[in-house]
Amino acid sequence: xAKILYITAHPHDHQTSYSMAVGKAFxxxxxxxxxxxxxxxxxxxxxxxxxxxxDVFSGWGKLRGGNEFSSLSKEEQAKVGRLSELAExxxxxxxxxxxxxxxxxxxxxxxKAYIDSVCVAGKTFKYTENGxxxxxxxxxxxHIQARGGxxxxxxxxxxxxxxxxxxxxxxxxxxxxxxxxxxEGHNQFPDKAQQIKEEAIQRAQALxxxx
Numbered sequence: 001x002a003k004i005l006y007i008t009a010h011p012h013d014h015q016t017s018y019s020m021a022v023g024k025a026f027x028x029x030x031x032x033x034x035x036x037x038x039x040x041x042x043x044x045x046x047x048x049x050x051x052x053x054x055d056v057f058s059g060w061g062k063l064r065g066g067n068e069f070s071s072l073s074k075e076e077q078a079k080v081g082r083l084s085e086l087a088e089x090x091x092x093x094x095x096x097x098x099x100x101x102x103x104x105x106x107x108x109x110x111x112k113a114y115i116d117s118v119c120v121a122g123k124t125f126k127y128t129e130n131g132x133x134x135x136x137x138x139x140x141x142x143h144i145q146a147r148g149g150x151x152x153x154x155x156x157x158x159x160x161x162x163x164x165x166x167x168x169x170x171x172x173x174x175x176x177x178x179x180x181x182x183x184e185g186h187n188q189f190p191d192k193a194q195q196i197k198e199e200a201i202q203r204a205q206a207l208x209x210x211x
Contacts, residue, residue: 006023007096018200019099025205025208033208045110049082051116053079056080083117087117087123090123090124096140096141097144111162134171137175141170141175142178142181143163144182144183146183150184151184179207183196183197
C-alpha cells in the first residue's frame with residue numbers, strides 16, 4: 001500500500017478553481033484505480049505553516065547547541081515543532097500531488113513557506129563532501145498548475161517559474177519521477193475555457209491510472 005500526499009495551495013475549491021478541479025479529478029481517478037492506497041489531503045490554506053523567522057532560527061540554534069526542546073520559548077516550540085511535523089508528514093509519503101495556480105509567474109507564497117518546511121537536512125537531503133544528495137529517490141511528484149495564458153511554449157515559456165522551481169526541488173530531494181499537468185490559456189481564450197478544462201481533466205484521469 002502506498003501513501004499519496006495531496007497538497008493543495010489554492011484559496012478556492014474545485015468548483016471555482018481550474019487547477020483544483022483537475023486535482024480533484026486526478027485524486028478521484030487515483031482512488032478508483034488504487035483502492036488500497038492511502039490519500040492524505042494537506043490544504044495549505046487551512047493548516048498552520050510557519051514561516052522561517054527569528055523564533056525558528058533561535059529555536060534551531062538552541063537545539064543544535066544541545067538544549068532540550070523544553071528549553072525553547074513558547075513561540076519557538078510552537079513554530080519549530082510544527083515545522084518538524086510537516087517535514088515528517090512529507091517524508092512519510094510515497095507520492096506527492098501538488099496543486100497550485102500560477103500567480104505572478106510562480107505560485108502562492110504559502111507554497112514557498114511549505115517547501116521551506118520540508119527542505120530539511122537529514123530528512124529530504126543530506127550534505128556530503130561532494131555536495132548535497134537527495135534522500136527521496138524512490139518517490140514520485142506531480143504538479144498540477146492552472147495558467148491563464150500559454151506558458152508551455154512560445155515567448156512566455158521562460159517566464160513561468162513555479163513549475164520549474166518545484167522541478168528543481170524534486171531533483172534536490174532525489175525525486176526522478178517529476179511530472180506536470182497544465183491547464184493553460186483559459187483566460188487568454190475564454191471561448192475555449194471549458195474545453196481547456198475538460199481536456200486537462202481527461203489527461204489527469206488518464207495519468208492517475210499509472211501514477
